[in-house]
Amino acid sequence: ETGVTQTPRHLVMGMTNKKSLKCEQHLGHNAMYWYKQSAKKPLELMFVYNFKEQTENNSVPSRFSPECPNSSHLFLHLHTLQPEDSALYLCASSQNNRAPTYGYTFGSGTRLTVV
Amino acid sequence: AQSVTQLGSHVSVSEGALVLLRCNYSSSVPPYLFWYVQYPNQGLQLLLKYTSAATLVKGINGFEAEFKKSETSFHLTKPSAHMSDAAEYFCAVSESNAGNMLTFGGGTRLMVKP
Numbered sequence: 001e002t003g004v005t006q007t008p009r010h011l012v013m014g015m016t017n018k019k020s021l022k023c024e025q026h027l028g029h030n031a032m033y034w035y036k037q038s039a040k041k042p043l044e045l046m047f048v049y050n051f052k053e054q055t056e057n058n059s060v061p062s063r064f065s066p067e068c069p070n071s072s073h074l075f076l077h078l079h080t081l082q083p084e085d086s087a088l089y090l091c092a093s094s095q096n097n098r099a100p101t102y103g104y105t106f107g108s109g110t111r112l113t114v115v
Numbered sequence: 116a117q118s119v120t121q122l123g124s125h126v127s128v129s130e131g132a133l134v135l136l137r138c139n140y141s142s143s144v145p146p147y148l149f150w151y152v153q154y155p156n157q158g159l160q161l162l163l164k165y166t167s168a169a170t171l172v173k174g175i176n177g178f179e180a181e182f183k184k185s186e187t188s189f190h191l192t193k194p195s196a197h198m199s200d201a202a203e204y205f206c207a208v209s210e211s212n213a214g215n216m217l218t219f220g221g222g223t224r225l226m227v228k229p
Contacts, residue, residue: 004158042221043205090158101166103149103207104217106158 003027006091006107013081014115021076021110023091032074033104034066035090043090049074050096081114088112117142117208119220127226134178134193136223138206141187148189149207149217150180159205165189176200201227 004025013019023032034046048056049068063085065077074091088111092104122137140146147166151159163174170182180191189206206220 006158043219048216088156092159101147101164103151103161103164103209104159106151106160108158109156111156 004091004093004105004107006089006110008110009108010111010113012113012115013078015081015083017081018077018079020078021089021091021112023074023076023093023107025072025093025105025107027093027095027105029093029095029105030071031094031096032068032071033092033094034074034076035092036087037090037109038087047076078112081112083114086112086114117146117210117218119206119208119218121204121206121220121223123223124221125224125226127228128196129228130198131195134191134196134200134225136191136204136206136225138180138189138191138220139187140189140206140208142208142210144210147209148180148182149209150174150178150189150191151205151207151219152176153203153205153222155202162191162204196225196227198227198229201225 007022030051032049036044045058046060047066052068063080067075088109090109091107094104118141120139149164150162152162153159162178163172165172165182173179178193180189203222203224205222207217209217
């Protein structure tokens with residue numbers, strides 16, 4: 001258990017489905033992140049939230065919609081995805097303004113397959 | 116702006132041999148440096164970090180890394196590889212004036228042969 005919990009661990013969805021990924025942390029962190037990890041590609045930062053406010057959106061397609069209702073929870077809502085969106089989606093958290101010395105804590109990820 | 120380069124996307128060593136994974140960084144201010152390990156279908160786990168104290172940093176599982184400012188490097192080493200070390204390793208850098216952003220390298224996959 002890393003302190004950051006992601007559910008579900010695996011998800012298979014059709015291109016017309018709507019699903020959501022959930023991330024939860026009880027580490028007292030106030031910054032949360034979504035990363036996409038595809039085979040043979042570097043880690044891609046998608047979104048950053050600080051104190052529930054979105055501070056980064058790395059040109060992510062609108063079919064990915066993040067939501068951060070509080071500092072402990074982060075969602076990624078998915079709709080009309082494409083097969084190339086199949087990847088491991090990683091959530092991370094950090095203590096805001098202390099990440100430079102403390103780094104991030106990652107969840108185990110959700111393996112998403114779009115069919 | 117900060118950046119990280121990991122030389123060699125794949126490294127293969129024999130069990131018991133020295134592990135050396137290379138990381139070079141670019142930073143406009145004194146950096147903080149991290150190594151993470153990722154096992155298959157898992158998230159990233161912190162191995163060790165440099166935060167301007169001792170230049171030789173010891174981490175978990177027998178790994179260590181040395182910060183060399185003159186070479187802008189933070190290479191990861193382990194004297195004797197175990198089969199269980201097979202994983203992907205990521206180097207990351209952050210700067211004190213970059214808020215809470217880490218920049219990750221492209222990763223190096225370590226394979227350990229019996």
